[in-house]
Amino acid sequence: MKSILRFSGVYLAETATTVGKKESEGPLSDFFDSHEEDVYFGTDSFEKAESEMVRRTLNILLGKANKKPEDISLILGGDLLNQCVATSFAVSKSQIPFLGLYGACSTIIESAIVASSFINGGLVDNAAILASSHFCTAERQYRFPLEYGSQKTPTSQNTVTGCGSYLLQNEQTSFRVREAVVGKIVDNGIKDANNMGAAMATAAVDTILRYFNESGAKPDDFDMIATGDLGIEGHEISLELLKRCGLNLGQNYTDCGMLIYDIQKQDMQAGASGCACMATVFGGYLFKRMKRNELRNVLLIGTGALLNRNSTLQNESIPSIAHLIHIVREEI
Amino acid sequence: MNKKEYIKYAESRAKKSNCIVNCVKAFLVGGLICCIGQAFKDLYIYLEVEEETAVILEAVTLIFLAGLFTGIGWFDKIAKQAGAGTLVPITGFSNAVTSPAIEAKTEGFITGVASQMFIIAGPVIVYGTVASIIYGVIYFFIT
Numbered sequence: 048m049k050s051i052l053r054f055s056g057v058y059l060a061e062t063a064t065t066v067g068k069k070e071s072e073g074p075l076s077d078f079f080d081s082h083e084e085d086v087y088f089g090t091d092s093f094e095k096a097e098s099e100m101v102r103r104t105l106n107i108l109l110g111k112a113n114k115k116p117e118d119i120s121l122i123l124g125g126d127l128l129n130q131c132v133a134t135s136f137a138v139s140k141s142q143i144p145f146l147g148l149y150g151a152c153s154t155i156i157e158s159a160i161v162a163s164s165f166i167n168g169g170l171v172d173n174a175a176i177l178a179s180s181h182f183c184t185a186e187r188q189y190r191f192p193l194e195y196g197s198q199k200t201p202t203s204q205n206t207v208t209g210c211g212s213y214l215l216q217n218e219q220t221s222f223r224v225r226e227a228v229v230g231k232i233v234d235n236g237i238k239d240a241n242n243m244g245a246a247m248a249t250a251a252v253d254t255i256l257r258y259f260n261e262s263g264a265k266p267d268d269f270d271m272i273a274t275g276d277l278g279i280e281g282h283e284i285s286l287e288l289l290k291r292c293g294l295n296l297g298q299n300y301t302d303c304g305m306l307i308y309d310i311q312k313q314d315m316q317a318g319a320s321g322c323a324c325m326a327t328v329f330g331g332y333l334f335k336r337m338k339r340n341e342l343r344n345v346l347l348i349g350t351g352a353l354l355n356r357n358s359t360l361q362n363e364s365i366p367s368i369a370h371l372i373h374i375v376r377e378e379i
Numbered sequence: 380m381n382k383k384e385y386i387k388y389a390e391s392r393a394k395k396s397n398c399i400v401n402c403v404k405a406f407l408v409g410g411l412i413c414c415i416g417q418a419f420k421d422l423y424i425y426l427e428v429e430e431e432t433a434v435i436l437e438a439v440t441l442i443f444l445a446g447l448f449t450g451i452g453w454f455d456k457i458a459k460q461a462g463a464g465t466l467v468p469i470t471g472f473s474n475a476v477t478s479p480a481i482e483a484k485t486e487g488f489i490t491g492v493a494s495q496m497f498i499i500a501g502p503v504i505v506y507g508t509v510a511s512i513i514y515g516v517i518y519f520f521i522t
Binding site for chain 1: 380382383385386389392393394395396401449450452454455457458459461462465466471474475477478479481482485499
């Protein structure tokens with residue numbers, strides 16, 4: 048069965064990122080377009096704050112790409128809130144046709160794959176994709192109230208407050224979306240919602256192996272192979288499992304969840320997670336490095352843990368998924 | 380590697396919380412909270428409150444302080460270090476009620492605050508009451 052989807056005329060035009068306070072205090076601070084100190088983003092609830100954050104990011108994207116809302120054919124994206132409301136409220140005023148997508152923390156890559164398919168098929172000229180997460184809304188939904196006095200385990204990860212939005216189009220730019228692999232659900236039996244790295248690692252391994260086996264590419268062909276939010280724990284597991292399968296990934300293999308915070312100084316246990324993790328790290332940090340010509344050939348593997356509160360309470364395991372896209376810088 | 384082997388592998392490599400350090404911290408902070416409680420009791424007795432009432436006032440004071448510290452955002456920072464030290468005394472119960480109440484404000488006073496307030500403490504109340512009923516029945520038949 049063929050795994051790799053090949054696109055012939057899909058280009059990444061621009062990215063925009065907004066992050067919260069902790070993210071702006073991390074090592075990638077300078078790479079984000081905007082940050083907000085107030086967890087409420089000037090609103091009166093965390094949920095509204097997340098929508099406001101998405102709205103701002105979308106506006107920044109339109110500004111940077113020099114487009115008006117009516118120039119955008121389609122918005123695709125989602126968030127972690129029930130029924131993806133953060134995104135729905137955020138895009139409601141824009142009057143741009145919208146498809147809501149949910150892939151947990153893989154949402155940005157899932158959106159990129161669907162958008163690329165629309166563009167490649169000639170159905171639309173361009174599409175804005177986005178994904179957001181907010182630490183406070185995620186804690187409320189998946190864990191405990193913010194002020195509740197609980198302790199975190201060493202394998203737990205911190206949800207990124209942020210939003211990343213990218214513009215994909217059929218008009219040529221230097222950044223081509225070349226290939227994609229749609230992930231399969233992998234359920235390895237892990238039930239611990241505080242060890243999502245271990246739950247998602249095998250999904251990432253499956254997708255990476257399928258890509259390398261079919262494409263015949265070698266790890267050294269890439270300047271960067273980045274997973275979404277496996278964290279330290281999941282990253283190390285995936286590295287070992289890939290090695291056991293005969294694929295040795297080197298220094299160029301990293302995880303966005305290990306990059307956004309200073310894990311020691313900011314006391315972030317196993318690192319970062321959340322839809323915004325990959326969305327902001329690629330949109331801010333990696334894409335800017337591609338623009339500077341420091342990176343030319345990048346594999347992004349968005350990882351998602353598809354659990355909810357009830358499935359955890361019902362003692363179910365965590366079904367996970369990993370989608371891949373390959374972006375290359377080509378001189379025009 | 381099958382599922383069982385993978386779960387074993389993942390569990391064996393996952394770093395565990397440092398049990399000894401956590402126990403020592405919990406012991407010290409929990410002990411300190413109890414000392415503070417005792418100090419309040421002594422203070423109330425010194426102020427010529429009857430001992431039985433002083434004990435109740437002591438608990439009320441600790442509940443109030445834990446609620447206040449939750450509201451101003453200190454409690455979770457202390458609890459992050461202290462763990463069971465803040466959870467086990469009556470302070471933990473106070474925090475378990477006030478923290479969801481604060482957060483549910485945005486969903487209204489009835490459907491939010493009032494209904495969410497016992498989301499963590501509820502099981503303690505339910506099973507605490509059931510246990511006391513069972514105890515009462517046994518006590519009734521023994522004596």
